[in-house]
Amino acid sequence: MTIIAPSILSADFAKLGDEIKVIEQAGGDWIHIDVMDGHFVPNLTFGPPVISAVRSATALPFDVHLMIERPELSIEDYIAAGADRITVHAEACTHLHRTVHSIKEKGLPAGVAINPGTSVAVLEPIIHDLDLILIMTVNPGFGGQSFIPYSLVKLRQVRSMLDERGLQHVHLQVDGGINLETAAAVIEAGADVLVAGNAVFGAKDRAAAISGLRLGGTK
Secondary structure, eight states, X not given: OOEEEEBGGGSOGGGHHHHHHHHHHTTOSOEEEEEEBSSSSSOBOOOHHHHHHHXXXXXXXXXXXXXXXXXXXXXXXXXXXXXXXXXXXXGGOTTHHHHHHHHHHTTOOEEEEEOTTSOXXXXXXXXXXXXXXXXXXXXXXXXXXXXXXXXXXXXXXXXXXXXXXXOTTSEEEEESSOSTTTHHHHHHTTOOEEEESHHHHTOSSHHHHHHHHHTTSOO
């Protein structure tokens, strides 16, 4: 089954806890939290205090995506705040293997994200250690961007890498420009976790939006 992880980057920050509760009631599977530092990406969003403040709003897993420089320095802070899984960027880690294993040693699933301009080859040395691979389908930093079509090639490449190695347990996630028009294509290319912001939070009927994404949108 396709997992839907609504991104709170598109939520109403003035009532973030309530927005998260609505997503749980609407059938969301994970809560995706885009952490940005204004350095690795040109925007600032959430830190551990905000995550901790909304942790009690839901029992859904917090899928924390660290778009920050030197993530290894703050992993423990995000775990303490309530993260259930943590994804770091290959481009932000000098010692990617060490960072991934630091997350796993603390008992959490570990993911690695790559930007649109990064080759999937960077995943080769670490792929057997991962629980999730995130293919950015826009350039990270802002919500509401348009899907980059070449992302489908990268998704197929990573799905083949996983299948060839028998790594069916590793989630293949997409983030950026995911909506009812692009959902079918990314699912068919191998994604099993869809991060969606505006497509969910901007919908009048969020339950219908989540269900539509899960079913592959408009084919």
